[in-house]
Amino acid sequence: MKKSVFSIIGLLLIVFPIKMQAQQGFIHERSTEYDWPKEKEVLAKLDKWQDMKFGVLFHWGLYSIPGIVESWSICSEDVDWIPRDSTISYEDYKRNYYKLIEKFNPVDFNPDQWADVAKAAGMKYMLFTTKHHDGFNLFNTKQTEFSVMNSAFKNNPKADVAKYVFEAFRQKDFMIGAYFSKPDWHCEYYWWPRYATPTRNVNYSIDKHPDRWKAFQKYTYNQIEELMSNYGKFDILWLDGGWVAAPKQDIKMDSIAKMARTHQSDLLIVDRTIHGKYENYQTPERSIPEEQLPYPWESCIPLSPDWGWTPNAKFKSANTVIADLIEVTAKGGSLLLGVGPTPKGIIQPEVEVILRQIGQWLKVNGEGIYGTRITPNYKSNNVWFTASKDGKKLYALYVPNEKGSLPKSIEWENNFPVKSSPVILLKTGKKVKWVKDGNKIKIQFPGKSEISKEPLVFSFKLQK
Numbered sequence: 001m002k003k004s005v006f007s008i009i010g011l012l013l014i015v016f017p018i019k020m021q022a023q024q025g026f027i028h029e030r031s032t033e034y035d036w037p038k039e040k041e042v043l044a045k046l047d048k049w050q051d052m053k054f055g056v057l058f059h060w061g062l063y064s065i066p067g068i069v070e071s072w073s074i075c076s077e078d079v080d081w082i083p084r085d086s087t088i089s090y091e092d093y094k095r096n097y098y099k100l101i102e103k104f105n106p107v108d109f110n111p112d113q114w115a116d117v118a119k120a121a122g123m124k125y126m127l128f129t130t131k132h133h134d135g136f137n138l139f140n141t142k143q144t145e146f147s148v149m150n151s152a153f154k155n156n157p158k159a160d161v162a163k164y165v166f167e168a169f170r171q172k173d174f175m176i177g178a179y180f181s182k183p184d185w186h187c188e189y190y191w192w193p194r195y196a197t198p199t200r201n202v203n204y205s206i207d208k209h210p211d212r213w214k215a216f217q218k219y220t221y222n223q224i225e226e227l228m229s230n231y232g233k234f235d236i237l238w239l240d241g242g243w244v245a246a247p248k249q250d251i252k253m254d255s256i257a258k259m260a261r262t263h264q265s266d267l268l269i270v271d272r273t274i275h276g277k278y279e280n281y282q283t284p285e286r287s288i289p290e291e292q293l294p295y296p297w298e299s300c301i302p303l304s305p306d307w308g309w310t311p312n313a314k315f316k317s318a319n320t321v322i323a324d325l326i327e328v329t330a331k332g333g334s335l336l337l338g339v340g341p342t343p344k345g346i347i348q349p350e351v352e353v354i355l356r357q358i359g360q361w362l363k364v365n366g367e368g369i370y371g372t373r374i375t376p377n378y379k380s381n382n383v384w385f386t387a388s389k390d391g392k393k394l395y396a397l398y399v400p401n402e403k404g405s406l407p408k409s410i411e412w413e414n415n416f417p418v419k420s421s422p423v424i425l426l427k428t429g430k431k432v433k434w435v436k437d438g439n440k441i442k443i444q445f446p447g448k449s450e451i452s453k454e455p456l457v458f459s460f461k462l463q464k
Contacts, residue, residue: 031275031282034295038277041266045235046280049268050296051371051389052124052175053329054362055336057300058114058165059129059307062100062136065343067310071134073097074185075200094197098146098186101136105152109161109345111168117347118174121355122362124370125175127238127336128165130227132179133200135186138162139231143222146186161345166231177236177268178227182220182244182251189216200241202249220251221259228263235268238283242273253278283336288324292331292374299328302338303351309340315350318357319402322455325358325369326397330384332374361454365426368395368457375462380412387462396458410443410456417441417460426457 037043063070072082074094084093118126131137137147139162148154148161158164166176183200184190189212195203206213228234237260244251253271257278261267271278281296288299301324304313321337328335339355342348347355362369372386375394379385384397394417398410417423422431423443433444443458 031273031279033275034279034282035275035277036295037280039261039266042261042268042280045266045268046296049125049175049235049281050334050373053334053369053372054121054123054325055125055127055175055177055298055334056118056121056123057127057129057179057307057336057338058341059132059338060161060341061129061132061138061308062097062104062134063132064309064340065100065103067308067343069306070308071132071181071185074134076196076198077200097134101146101151103152104136104148106161106341106343106345108342109153109156109158109164111158111161111165113346114165114341115168115172115174117352117355118169119172119359121359122366123174123337123355125177125235126169127177127179127236128162129179129181130162131181131184131223133181133183133185133241135181135184137223139227141223141226143219143226144187162227163231170232175235176233177238178231178234179238179240180224180227182239182241184216184219187216187219189213189219201243206249217251221256224256225259225263228260228267234264235266236270237264237267238270238272240272242271245271245274288327289331289333292378293333294374295332297332298334298336299324300336300338302340303354304338304340307338307340309342309348315354318354318361319454321354321358322361323399326384326399326455329369329372330374330378330386330397365397365455365457367426367459368397375415377414380414383410383412385415392461393459394462396460398456398458400453400455402453407445409445410458411440413439413441415441416463418463421461423458423460426459432458 037046059070061070068083069081073084074097075082076090084090130139135146137144139147140149140160141147149159153159169176185197190202191197192204192212197203204212224237228237243249257269260269268280269278270280270283272283281298283298283300285300289297303321304310304315306313325335339347339351368386371389372395373389375385375387377385382399382401384399386395386397387393394415396412396415416436417434423434424430425432435442
């Protein structure tokens with residue numbers, strides 16, 4: 001006798017703790033090369049995007065109901081970070097996972113709250129999962145019935161959740177991005193029910209069944225066109241699933257990009273991990289590059305061990321996120337922070353507190369982050385450096401050791417301030433005393449009454 005969807009959810013929740021740390025080891029590697037876009041409008045948008053520095057990526061879908069690793073439990077790969085109830089067959093498990101559409105009913109769905117919290121966090125751009133690998137669509141697609149419009153939420157006035165998410169963030173002046181999974185494990189043109197589904201890849205021979213693959217190319221093209229033509233202005237099309245690419249799984253990116261930019265002329269296209277003209281910026285996952293990179297990139301890192309909502313998650317502290325943001329910015333990138341809305345459709349209170357703390361810091365110190373560019377000497381001990389876009393001002397971003405005591409002075413090598421120009425602590429707006437000691441700069445540490453144990457930012461003119 002088949003287990004009920006409710007029972008499966010309970011079993012998935014029991015399995016969940018096994019996966020928590022293991023899943024952290026899975027990342028999509030970044031490309032090792034970069035090609036600058038040739039389109040003037042795209043280059044201008046890319047420059048604007050590089051000013052934003054801090055964004056949010058919302059993973060939300062069927063996987064949010066039981067609170068498990070996003071989509072992956074229906075992928076039949078034998079790796080530790082993909083959990084699955086082993087008491088039932090894989091096919092039964094997959095079938096019951098798809099039935100979660102009958103349980104998707106986010107009764108408290110509040111995209112305005114998402115946007116308010118992200119704005120308060122100091123975030124400047126956003127990405128929303130219109131479709132993850134499991135093929136469940138959070139927009140009103142005409143290509144399949146496996147969408148939110150046929151879920152338990154279908155009669156709600158905000159059933160077309162992508163529409164309301166994007167609208168809420170446009171009203172807050174965010175740059176808007178659509179996450180879209182190229183693989184689709186629910187689509188019969190990708191995972192053909194005729195065969196087993198042993199891996200994340202297409203499960204039939206494309207050479208033997210070219211018409212079926214052409215049907216998948218058309219399906220993908222049509223869905224992206226629905227997004228690009230029916231959901232307002234977009235700044236970013238963020239394509240996930242880098243294993244779906246030419247030559248083995250060619251979805252005809254030239255055709256897709258031409259169509260997308262017919263509707264959105266200055267669109268940034270991020271075909272993740274696929275080097276070439278449609279990877280307008282790179283996206284190292286769960287990591288920060290070791291060195292500065294001279295081209296556009298973002299580190300996409302979740303706030304908890306998972307991208308989507310999970311029960312009892314452990315979140316990074318505000319200072320940890322700020323430290324990541326400082327390092328990423330000094331190395332020339334942007335930070336895309338992953339946040340998982342709850343099954344009911346809100347940003348949970350614990351997450352909201354952390355994000356607002358980050359925003360309070362950025363409200364005071366954002367001058368050293370937003371709109372900055374890299375500088376050659378970008379690190380000395382635990383001090384990072386950024387430069388204003390015009391190169392006239394330098395910022396020293398000090399990241400304290402959370403476990404140690406406060407030092408008597410802050411020191412760095414090189415990057416000497418102009419003697420006649422003040423060094424300003426952004427937190428207080430006051431000048432600080434400093435001396436040059438050989439090849440070092442020593443800044444007298446501000447009084448404890450003026451600062452807490454958090455990153456500090458100093459601004460000054462650089463001695464040429």
